[in-house]
Amino acid sequence: MADYDVIIAGGGLTGTITAQAISHYTNQNAKILVVDRNTEFMPGRKSLAGWVCGDACSKEAVDFMSDRIKVQWTKPEIEHDVKGVMAFSPDKETAIPFDGAGYMLNRQKLPEIQNERCKKMGIDFEYEINLTGLIYDGQQVVGVQGVDNKSKQPFKKTAKIVIDATGVTSMLRNGLQNSTKVEKRIDRRDLESTGRYIMYFEPGQKDLTEFDPDYCIIHLDQDIAPGGYGWVFPKAENKVNIGLGVEKSLLERRNNRLGKKDNVESLMKEYLDRNTAIKNAKLSEDPEDINNNSGIFQVSVRRQNDCMVSGGYIMVGDSAWMPKPIDAGGIGPALIAGTILGNNIAQALQANDVSEASLWQYNLDFIKEYGYKTAGLELFRRLVQQMSNEQISYGMKHFLGNLDVESISKGEHPDFSGLGKIGMIIRGAMNKTVADGLRYTSKENQWLVGHYENYPKDPAGFDEWNKTLHQRLDAAFAKVEAFGK
Numbered sequence: 001m002a003d004y005d006v007i008i009a010g011g012g013l014t015g016t017i018t019a020q021a022i023s024h025y026t027n028q029n030a031k032i033l034v035v036d037r038n039t040e041f042m043p044g045r046k047s048l049a050g051w052v053c054g055d056a057c058s059k060e061a062v063d064f065m066s067d068r069i070k071v072q073w074t075k076p077e078i079e080h081d082v083k084g085v086m087a088f089s090p091d092k093e094t095a096i097p098f099d100g101a102g103y104m105l106n107r108q109k110l111p112e113i114q115n116e117r118c119k120k121m122g123i124d125f126e127y128e129i130n131l132t133g134l135i136y137d138g139q140q141v142v143g144v145q146g147v148d149n150k151s152k153q154p155f156k157k158t159a160k161i162v163i164d165a166t167g168v169t170s171m172l173r174n175g176l177q178n179s180t181k182v183e184k185r186i187d188r189r190d191l192e193s194t195g196r197y198i199m200y201f202e203p204g205q206k207d208l209t210e211f212d213p214d215y216c217i218i219h220l221d222q223d224i225a226p227g228g229y230g231w232v233f234p235k236a237e238n239k240v241n242i243g244l245g246v247e248k249s250l251l252e253r254r255n256n257r258l259g260k261k262d263n264v265e266s267l268m269k270e271y272l273d274r275n276t277a278i279k280n281a282k283l284s285e286d287p288e289d290i291n292n293n294s295g296i297f298q299v300s301v302r303r304q305n306d307c308m309v310s311g312g313y314i315m316v317g318d319s320a321w322m323p324k325p326i327d328a329g330g331i332g333p334a335l336i337a338g339t340i341l342g343n344n345i346a347q348a349l350q351a352n353d354v355s356e357a358s359l360w361q362y363n364l365d366f367i368k369e370y371g372y373k374t375a376g377l378e379l380f381r382r383l384v385q386q387m388s389n390e391q392i393s394y395g396m397k398h399f400l401g402n403l404d405v406e407s408i409s410k411g412e413h414p415d416f417s418g419l420g421k422i423g424m425i426i427r428g429a430m431n432k433t434v435a436d437g438l439r440y441t442s443k444e445n446q447w448l449v450g451h452y453e454n455y456p457k458d459p460a461g462f463d464e465w466n467k468t469l470h471q472r473l474d475a476a477f478a479k480v481e482a483f484g485k
Helices: 013-025 059-069 109-120 248-258 264-274 331-351 361-369 371-386 389-398 402-410 429-453 459-481
Strands: 004-009 032-035 056-058 078-082 084-088 095-098 102-105 124-126 129-137 140-148 153-164 191-203 215-219 229-236 239-246 278-283 294-300 313-315
Touching: 004 013, 004 140, 004 331, 013 032, 013 059, 013 109, 013 331, 032 153, 056 059, 056 331, 059 102, 059 331, 078 229, 095 402, 102 229, 109 124, 129 153, 153 331, 191 248, 191 264, 239 248, 239 264, 239 278, 313 331, 331 361, 361 371, 371 402, 371 429, 371 459, 389 429, 429 459
Parallel strands: 004 032, 004 153, 032 124, 084 215, 153 313
Antiparallel strands: 056 102, 078 102, 084 095, 129 140, 140 153, 191 239, 191 278, 191 294, 215 229, 229 239
């Protein structure tokens, strides 16, 4: 007899949303345990630096969750409303709006409130537990093991299903023994190193390309944030989440090009100092930010794991590499996936079948709702990472309208309206390269979306499907890598 119906490993945002969704879809009849390595007073913390995050999330994703599992978010977990995201070209001449209305969240308050809600629903918590691995019975995962840091005693609990929400570097996934389908390790080129500050400031020069209380600003610039972007996200008229993300090998390339020795920390500082709209910035010492006002963390920027289930085991959120490949946003996909997963778990428990085949539907449901577009976005990210500032500025000015960006971020097929303008002759090698790159990724995106629509309905078809995916992606990555060389 298992101790629990479901054990959720990881008490962060994804873990607690999934717990609430399971509770909702089982009419609070499932016995659920959330295991967190943090103390009860710092729930869901990613690392000692706090809950390092851009704090932004689309209203669409929050509504997706709220409509389905009836959990409403309000103040104080929502700190500030925004009208959308503005992406600026390196020369700042072009701004493209995308993503629509959204919220800036308080990531230190949110887990406290989430946990209160969970406990009211009858969900159990174990804190200060360091999980080291899964417990197996043959080919089936039947529990978790580790150490209770409070007593230094071994910790073991069994369940019908274990949900892995332990984050991007998940030891549970890395050591998974009952699947050849689940990818265990991430390619380091699919990780961005991100750092950010939460600060109060005095207004400097009014410049809506540098700070806008109504919009999350993104700066694309290969010198400022090589392979990633800088961001200035408003938390109030005089409060900001400011930071950047870089890809390590592209940072090395940039350092060589400019004869510099920058790291994420020094780039963050330079980026803050460069901002003319923000003066005398000081780290927030508000009680709800004090353990979270500065930090660096890794985030994945690839498609979700090709397979997210095995017998008795499911992954969700960062552990499944769900953040959006184009902007590293992780909260939206986590809300969607956690909500969907609640329903899948309820069905598996009701059928009393937690085999790989029974849990497989979660792969299909997530792909249908969100995952169908991520491989195309991953390819598009790699294209942009290869571009110079001149190419990015040119492409954004001439080829990318906001409809294109909107369709790219939704995984549809942008027609890059600029490319089709009658009589617009693409002059010069650079412009042709940019146009060709956009055309190529758009065509590949179309194939990738189609391939994901044909994701196998059961585990038997997976190996063939996956082999085809990897062949196509490897060829596309190689082609994009050579771009602009």
